[in-house]
Structure formats: C-alpha cells, structure tokens
Amino acid sequence: MMSKVPVILISGFLGSGKTTLLLRLLAHTRQIPLHAAVLMNEMGEYDVDSAIISAEMPDVPVEGLLEGCICCSKRNELAGALHTLLNQKPDVIFMETTGVANPEQVLEELRSPLLADRLYLVHSISVVDAELFLEYNSRFTADKELVRTLHGQLRTADFIVVNKTDVASVREVVKVVKNIRKLNDTAKLQTTEYSRVDLEPLLEPVLTSISVGAKPMQVSQPVTAPTQPNEAKAAYISGPVKNTERSDSVPKPRSTAFKVISAHHHSHNHTLVSNQPHSFSRLESLTLHQYSPQPLEKQRLEDFLTGLGSSLLRAKGYCVLPEEGTMLLQFSGSRLEWQPTALPVNQGYVTLIGEQLDKALITDQWEQCFLSL
Numbered sequence: 001m002m003s004k005v006p007v008i009l010i011s012g013f014l015g016s017g018k019t020t021l022l023l024r025l026l027a028h029t030r031q032i033p034l035h036a037a038v039l040m041n042e043m044g045e046y047d048v049d050s051a052i053i054s055a056e057m058p059d060v061p062v063e064g065l066l067e068g069c070i071c072c073s074k075r076n077e078l079a080g081a082l083h084t085l086l087n088q089k090p091d092v093i094f095m096e097t098t099g100v101a102n103p104e105q106v107l108e109e110l111r112s113p114l115l116a117d118r119l120y121l122v123h124s125i126s127v128v129d130a131e132l133f134l135e136y137n138s139r140f141t142a143d144k145e146l147v148r149t150l151h152g153q154l155r156t157a158d159f160i161v162v163n164k165t166d167v168a169s170v171r172e173v174v175k176v177v178k179n180i181r182k183l184n185d186t187a188k189l190q191t192t193e194y195s196r197v198d199l200e201p202l203l204e205p206v207l208t209s210i211s212v213g214a215k216p217m218q219v220s221q222p223v224t225a226p227t228q229p230n231e232a233k234a235a236y237i238s239g240p241v242k243n244t245e246r247s248d249s250v251p252k253p254r255s256t257a258f259k260v261i262s263a264h265h266h267s268h269n270h271t272l273v274s275n276q277p278h279s280f281s282r283l284e285s286l287t288l289h290q291y292s293p294q295p296l297e298k299q300r301l302e303d304f305l306t307g308l309g310s311s312l313l314r315a316k317g318y319c320v321l322p323e324e325g326t327m328l329l330q331f332s333g334s335r336l337e338w339q340p341t342a343l344p345v346n347q348g349y350v351t352l353i354g355e356q357l358d359k360a361l362i363t364d365q366w367e368q369c370f371l372s373l
C-alpha cells in the first residue's frame with residue numbers, strides 16, 4: 001500500500017505572514033533534513049510567493065495555482081497539482097492558500113477519494129495580522145462571504161499564529177486574542193512577529209510519520225506546547241485571554257507605459273461548492289506591468305501605492321529600479337518593504353489586491369510613474 005504524505009495547510013488573511021512562516025518551515029525542514037514540497041495559491045496572475053521560495057530554495061518543488069482560490073475557482077485543479085507534487089515523493093507538503101481562501105472547502109477537497117488515499121492533514125495553521133485584525137473585522141462586516149472566509153480560517157485551525165505584534169499594541173493583541181477565542185478556543189495560539197514560532201512541534205507529526213510509516217490522522221491534534229520557546233518574543237497562549245508626472249518632451253502613448261494584465265474579481269460562489277448561500281466578496285486584483293523605456297523610480301512607486309489609500313489592501317511584485325536593480329516589493333497594512341533579489345526578472349510587475357479598485361484611475365496613475373518630471 002502506498003504511504004500517505006503529511007500535509008500542513010497555511011491560511012490567513014492577506015499579508016498576515018503566511019509566506020514568512022512557510023519560509024521558516026522550509027528552512028527548518030532542510031536542516032532536519034526533510035524533503036518538502038509546496039503548493040502555492042495566488043490571487044494574481046504572477047506567482048510572487050513561489051518566486052520568493054525558488055529564489056531562496058531552488059531545490060524545493062513548487063506548484064502554483066494562480067488567479068483564483070483553491071477553495072472555489074481553482075478547486076478542480078487542486079488534486080492535479082497535488083498529484084504532481086506527490087510524484088516528487090516529498091516527506092511533507094505545505095499548502096499556502098490565498099489570503100481570501102476559505103480553508104473549510106480546501107479541507108473538504110483533501111478528504112475527497114482522489115486525495116484522501118494519498119494525503120493526510122497534520123496541521124491547519126492560521127496566521128493573523130495583529131495590527132489589522134480588528135480593523136478588517138469591522139471593515140468587512142457587510143461582506144458576509146468575506147466574514148465567513150475569515151472565520152473559516154480561524155475555526156479550522158489547530159494552531160493560530162497571532163503575527164505582527166511588533167506593530168500592534170499589547171492592548172490590541174489582547175483584544176485580537178479575545179476575538180479569536182470566541183471562534184476557536186481549542187487551537188494552540190502563539191503571539192509573535194515575523195512568524196517566529198516554535199517549529200519543532202509543528203513538524204513532529206511529520207517526523208513520526210516517517211519513522212513509523214504514514215498513518216492517516218484526522219485534523220487535528222493540537223500542537224504540543226514547546227518546553228522552551230525558541231524565540232524570546234514569542235509567547236504561547238494556551239487558552240482564552242481574559243484581559244487584555246510629466247515631460248511633454250518624451251510623450252508616451254498610454255499603451256506603452258503600462259499594461260493592465262489582469263483584473264480578477266474575487267467571487268466565491270458557494271452554491272457551487274457547498275450548500276452555503278450564494279454571496280460575493282468585493283475584493284479584486286489587478287496586475288500592472290513595468291513596460292516602458294522610462295525608468296521606474298522608487299519614490300514614485302511608493303507615492304503611487306500610498307496614494308491609493310485604504311482601497312489598497314495588498315501589493316506585491318518585482319520592480320527593476322535604476323539604482324537598486326531588481327527588488328521585491330511588499331506592501332501590506334500601509335507598510336512598504338523592499339528586498340533585493342537575485343531572481344532574474346526581465347519585466348517588473350506589481351499585483352494589487354484591494355476593495356473596489358478604480359482601475360481606470362489606477363492605470364492612469366501607474367502611467368504617470370513612467371513619465372518624465
């Protein structure tokens with residue numbers, strides 16, 4: 001009989017720190033060493049997160065499912081992608097969902113006959129942005145489908161990472177934990193920053209499966225609290241918390257200055273996948289290409305992104321800058337991060353994810369970034 005491969009599912013809202021956690025897990029599996037494979041699901045047309053992994057760990061097999069969620073529009077492609085990874089005979093498969101995926105449907109798919117014979121879930125991890133959790137909660141109240149998704153991310157988890165505590169006050173963190181506990185009071189919960197969590201207990205079932213031969217397991221045994229936290233700032237909470245521009249000299253036709261590659265409206269039609277009532281999310285993505293002989297200046301791009309205001313929830317991509325070269329751009333929670341990358345990128349791009357994005361205005365503003373002052 002073919003042995004089953006353990007799966008660790010990582011979900012959580014946009015920009016909460018899922019890929020940051022995944023990179024830590026991958027680095028750790030490499031040390032053990034375990035042969036890990038990754039299924040990456042992205043809302044945009046480009047697989048930024050897979051590129052990050054490939055740049056850091058080129059030997060890790062990654063399958064990307066783009067422009068849709070594995071919980072709805074990409075659900076029928078999930079089995080195929082997982083079987084491709086299974087052919088590489090991994091010791092463990094990490095699945096990272098999009099920030100707007102409901103893991104409840106993903107778990108349902110994993111239990112389907114096509115997959116249940118080959119895979120078993122050892123952990124469902126949910127990563128929460130401590131700084132924005134409360135804000136998103138009140139902002140999206142009217143979006144029933146999104147609320148269901150956010151709650152689904154928490155309810156299905158056996159391990160919850162309350163991340164980004166460096167940019168949230170203690171009061172906020174306490175409130176966030178309190179809110180999470182209303183939805184899930186059994187999962188292990190760790191508050192931390194940059195997804196620094198105790199990795200050993202998370203990987204323990206994987207090691208066990210290898211030593212004793214894979215045996216199916218139901219979701220999900222709570223993660224064993226570590227005897228010694230390996231990060232000073234990380235803290236385990238095992239139960240509910242009680243307290244707390246333009247030169248006319250080089251005019252450019254619009255079409256050469258930018259390119260709107262895709263505009264994806266994220267809509268989960270739950271009538272297709274379950275008996276849930278039909279409802280829609282207003283979140284959408286838009287990919288813009290760096291496509292001009294005019295260099296893209298860092299400051300202009302930063303002004304462009306911050307100028308989009310609160311409708312922009314997340315932006316990521318690779319930009320080729322005149323001085324710095326190719327840089328990975330990450331924007332979440334009105335914070336912008338640049339990281340150098342050795343990844344060969346011919347043409348830069350930025351994927352924007354937001355609420356009711358004014359595409360005409362955005363593409364016009366994007367064009368302005370490429371025009372001489």
Ligand SMILES: Nc1nc2c(ncn2[C@@H]2O[C@H](COP(=O)(O)OP(=O)(O)OP(=O)(O)O)[C@@H](O)[C@H]2O)c(=O)[nH]1
Pocket residue numbers: 012013014015016017018019020021049097098099127163164165166167192193194195314330331332337
């Ligand atoms: N200040 C701060 N930034 C963080 C922390 N964790 C991650 N980040 C940054 O937040 C941004 C998003 O992190 P990711 O790990 O890509 O988040 P994600 O959940 O995979 O995001 P999506 O791709 O939108 O699903 C990156 O710029 C990270 O460096 C943290 O604890 N504190």
